[in-house]
Amino acid sequence: MPERHVSGWNLQNSYKKLSPGLFTETKPQRASGPEMVQWNKEVAESLGINKEWLQSEEGIKVLAGNQLPEGSEPIAQSYAGHQFGHFNRLGDGRAILLGEQLAVNGDRVDIQLKGAGRTPYSRGGDGRAALGPMLREYLISEAMHGLGIPTTRSLAVVETGDDIARETLLPGAILTRVAASHIRVGTFQFAATFTKPEELQALADYTIERHYPELLKEDHPYVALLRKVIEVQAGLIAKWQAVGFIHGVMNTDNMTISGETIDYGPCAFMDTYDPATVFSSIDVQGRYAYGNQPYMAGWNLARFAESLIPLLHDETEEAVKIAQEEIGEYNRIYIHKWTGEMRAKLGLFTAEESDKALIHDLLEIMKEQGADYTNTFIALTYRTLDQPAFKEWIVRWQERLKRQEGSEAEVEQLMKNHNPAVIPRNYYVEKALTAAVNKGDYHLFEKLLAVLAHPYAHTAEQEKYKEVPVQDDNYQTYCGT
Ligand code: AMP
Ligand code: MG
Numbered sequence: 001m002p003e004r005h006v007s008g009w010n011l012q013n014s015y016k017k018l019s020p021g022l023f024t025e026t027k028p029q030r031a032s033g034p035e036m037v038q039w040n041k042e043v044a045e046s047l048g049i050n051k052e053w054l055q056s057e058e059g060i061k062v063l064a065g066n067q068l069p070e071g072s073e074p075i076a077q078s079y080a081g082h083q084f085g086h087f088n089r090l091g092d093g094r095a096i097l098l099g100e101q102l103a104v105n106g107d108r109v110d111i112q113l114k115g116a117g118r119t120p121y122s123r124g125g126d127g128r129a130a131l132g133p134m135l136r137e138y139l140i141s142e143a144m145h146g147l148g149i150p151t152t153r154s155l156a157v158v159e160t161g162d163d164i165a166r167e168t169l170l171p172g173a174i175l176t177r178v179a180a181s182h183i184r185v186g187t188f189q190f191a192a193t194f195t196k197p198e199e200l201q202a203l204a205d206y207t208i209e210r211h212y213p214e215l216l217k218e219d220h221p222y223v224a225l226l227r228k229v230i231e232v233q234a235g236l237i238a239k240w241q242a243v244g245f246i247h248g249v250m251n252t253d254n255m256t257i258s259g260e261t262i263d264y265g266p267c268a269f270m271d272t273y274d275p276a277t278v279f280s281s282i283d284v285q286g287r288y289a290y291g292n293q294p295y296m297a298g299w300n301l302a303r304f305a306e307s308l309i310p311l312l313h314d315e316t317e318e319a320v321k322i323a324q325e326e327i328g329e330y331n332r333i334y335i336h337k338w339t340g341e342m343r344a345k346l347g348l349f350t351a352e353e354s355d356k357a358l359i360h361d362l363l364e365i366m367k368e369q370g371a372d373y374t375n376t377f378i379a380l381t382y383r384t385l386d387q388p389a390f391k392e393w394i395v396r397w398q399e400r401l402k403r404q405e406g407s408e409a410e411v412e413q414l415m416k417n418h419n420p421a422v423i424p425r426n427y428y429v430e431k432a433l434t435a436a437v438n439k440g441d442y443h444l445f446e447k448l449l450a451v452l453a454h455p456y457a458h459t460a461e462q463e464k465y466k467e468v469p470v471q472d473d474n475y476q477t478y479c480g481t
Contacts, residue, residue, distance in 0.1 A: 007059065008049040011071035011099030011111065015181075018206055019199035022191065023075040028065025028096045029117025029127065031174070033161025036060050037131075037442065038138055043155045043178055047111075048104045054156070063158045063176055065096065065116040072098045076119035080193060081186035081253025082303060084287055089194070090186065090253050091121025094129055097182065108210065110182050111155070115174040128164040131157070131173040132437045133479075135445065136429065137264040138175060143424045143452040144261055149239045150232075151261040152179040171437065180260055183207055185304045186253030192307035204311055211258050222311040226326050230301050231333060232259030237297045238337035241290075242345060243420060244270035244373045248280040248477060250288045250296045252303050266477035269423045271468055273366040273373040279426070279477040294338070298330045344418040345377055346397065347411035350404045358393075358400060365389055372468055377419040381412065420455035421462040424448070426477075427469050 015023065036055065044051050053059050061067040068074065076092035083090075096116045100108045114137075115129025134157050144151040155176040163169040183203075191200040208215050208225055218224040236259050240247065247254070248266035256262050266280035275291025283289075288296060305323035313319035342359045343351065366376055369389050379385035385394065401411060432444040451462050 005070045006050060007053045007062070007069060008047065009062075009069040009071060010048070010102050011069060012102065012108070013071075013073045013075070013099045014108070014206075014210075015077070015097070015100070016073060016075065018202055019191070019195050021078065021195045021199065022187070022203065023077050023097075024091075024120045025073065026076040026092075026096055026119045027068075027074055028113055030066055031064040031158070031160035031162060031172070033159075034060050034064030034066060034174075035159045035161065036063065037157050037159055037173070037436070038135065038154075038445075039063075039156040040138075040142070040154055043153050046103055046105070047101050047109070047155070047178065049155075060158060063113070063156050064160060064174055065113050069098060069111075074098050076121055077182055077187070078121065078190050078194075079184055079186040079253050080190040081184070081251050082189075082300070083251045083253070084283075084285075087189070089190070092119055092182075093122040093125050094119070094127040095177075095182075101178075107180070110177075110179045112177045112179065112182060113174050114177050115160075115172065126164060128160075128162070128172050129174065130164060130166060130170040131159055132170070132433050133265070134173040134175040135433055135436055137177075139429060139432070139445065139449060139452070140264045140267060140424055141261070142449060143455070144245070146453045146455050147239075147243055147420055147423075148456075149243070149245070149261060150236055150259050152177050154178070179256070179262065180258035181207075181210060181256070182262075183210075183257045184253050184262075185255045185257070185300055185307070186251075188257070188304055188307040189252060192310070197310050200307075201311055204308070207257055220312075222308055223322055223326065226305055226308055226312070226323070227329075229257055229259070229304060230326060230330050233297055233301060234330060234334040235259070235337050236261065237294050238334060238341050240293060241338055242341035242418070243423060244273075244290070246270060246277060246279060246288070246290045247293065248278075248283060248288055249479065250293065250300065252300045255297070255300045255304075257304075265479040268426050268429075268475075268477050270373050271425065272370050273363065273376070274370075275367070279475060281476045281478050294334050298327070298334070301330055302327050341418070344414055346380070347401060347415045348404065349406050349410075349414065352400070352403070355400070358396060362390075362393055362397075365393055374420065374423050375466060375468070377415075378421060378466065381415040381419045416458055417456050421458040422451050422455050422465040424452055425465065425468065426475055428465060 062069045074096045078091040095114045098111045118127035138154040141151050141154050160172040162172045164172040191203045215221045215224040254263040268279040270277045277290045278286045305327050309319045312322045432448045435441040436445045
């Protein structure tokens, strides 16, 4: 094991052993006047990074890309991806992978600077990121972690001191992203399309060893990899749906093989329950609307299966059959996981066939009533849902609760553990970001971050965020690229 420096970094670069086509050595660009605006104590600790050092001038230089941490051999990764259905050759156009940190618990995690300048994959872009969207990613990724949803984490945001040109001039910033890895469905698509079969195989072997070493003992590890990714992604999307999270850009380059949520661009949480909800300004057709997310994940997984075809069987016809069989299981697995999430939200410990209808009927009433998704489940949890439209349904639900063992207190606790008291609502997120970006005032941001850290605590402080202030119906989110 490499020795830990006073900073705590002990970076390695195992990805560089793969095909040179999969990355390009690239250094971050200089930031002219870096300043730390947020850093994450919990993440720093889990990485074994010295917290005093992180806040020092040298620490900030590293987070700004002005100095490389010990052991770093920075690269930009190549990948491809279906963007809104269209296949493109892509890559880290504004992100630099510093290396892999061996965390305190032994996990190997990617450390990436997002917004660190141009790379060979930048195409027409400037490789930079604006402060607002980087703070947004920091806030929402930490909120997702609080909600118990697999996600990349955020170590820090630094302002670069350089303005970047968007519609107006905006302050530039760099987010330090921590991920199980940045291997995406699009990485496999890239390898399958643009590298040799043995390079695709090496990528698959690397992925299995890094994320799912238990699959090495399977008779068909690549089939097992496909099956595993289908399972973890079905589980992830079920959790998104359960809390009303809308990713906004579920392109195949934004879907990880590790099963972590990645790339918080135009994402947002749904207020009023409506499967057609879309916030992203670029998603004109509603491809990635809330209700479409499970289908789009299935579509993306089919692209993953396609990229694995050369590895699934020596004969292509047989390989296609295997891929289809595995993909054919996705729906069932997803429904199973989603129903499990929804049962817990309703306080159900047991499974009955009729639960599906119970869940669907509740959602149907919520849609008709234009009910707030999160607050309806909170009202059920606290037994304060008294609108006449729900009356009959509540009787059915209470009868169902009686058909299971478990005290009222146990039911309430299960519901509290699955129905967040607070989510990062657009209204509060925008207010916090506006104050931070326009005034340098992080008061609201930090308060929101704090309540979002433990959304199942149901504290008095969290009550205040239940209110859904009247908001522009055309609320839109932007990629911030
Ligand atoms: P995203 O929407 O962040 O998933 O990015 C999609 C693709 O566009 C990726 O290949 C990014 O690296 C690239 N990209 C996004 N923003 C920029 C930028 N400012 N400069 C260069 N490339 C970018
Ligand atoms: Mg992306």
